[in-house]
Amino acid sequence: MDLSHFDKDGRARMVEISEKDVTKRIAVAKGRIYTSKEVIKKIEEGxxxxxxxxxxxxxxxxxxxxxxxxxxxxxxxxxxxxxxxDFVINREESYVESEVSVRTVGKTGVEMEALTACSVSLLTIYDMCKAIDKNMEISNIKLIHKSGGKSGDFYRSL
Structure with missing residues (x-):
């Protein structure tokens, strides 16, 4: 498999996309932050x-x-x-799940944008709640779906 972010001499490079087709591109990512029941309650109550x-x-x-x-x-x-x-609060397992959808019409995908948005949304929850619970854990950040472009659609299998 060729690694497109390296040239023939192994040096890092940005991939050339000028010849790629413009298509509608979508990426969906999810991740979770596990926290205490106290934090979950305070988030829900505002x-x-x-x-x-x-x-x-x-x-x-x-x-x-x-x-x-x-x-x-x-x-x-x-x-x-x-x-x-969008956020889903799971009281039973004590986590907040972030689900991000990012879209563009262009020559390259938005997977990294969706993953970055998911990560930062969860980091923000950590930042805002760290005075209550420093044991929070961010995990399971992953691409769920992507569409558009030469490689076509991707759906994470369960």
Missing amino acids: TVSKGNVLAVARVAGIMASKRTADLIPMCHTLMLTGSDI
Whole structure:
């Protein structure tokens, strides 16, 4: 398998995309932050002292999706057409799940944008709740689905 981010001499490079077709591209990523039942309760009640945790985490994730190329060296700067984040709270297992959908019409995919947005949304939850629970654990960040481009559709198998 060729590694496209390296030239023939093994030096890092940004992939050339000028010859690629413009297509509609979508990527969906998910991840979780496990925390204490106390944090879950405070998030649901809106009583975390730093403010509305999920609202701030949503905005942080959307902002991160737009800034991915500033963080990941070989990513292209993309004009995103949409970035959405939804959260699901699981009281039983004591976690918040972030699900991110990022879209564009372009020559390269938005997988890294979705994964970055998911990561930053979860990191924001950590930041806003760390005074209550420093044992929080971020995990299971993964690409769920992607469509568009030469490689076609991808769906994570369960």
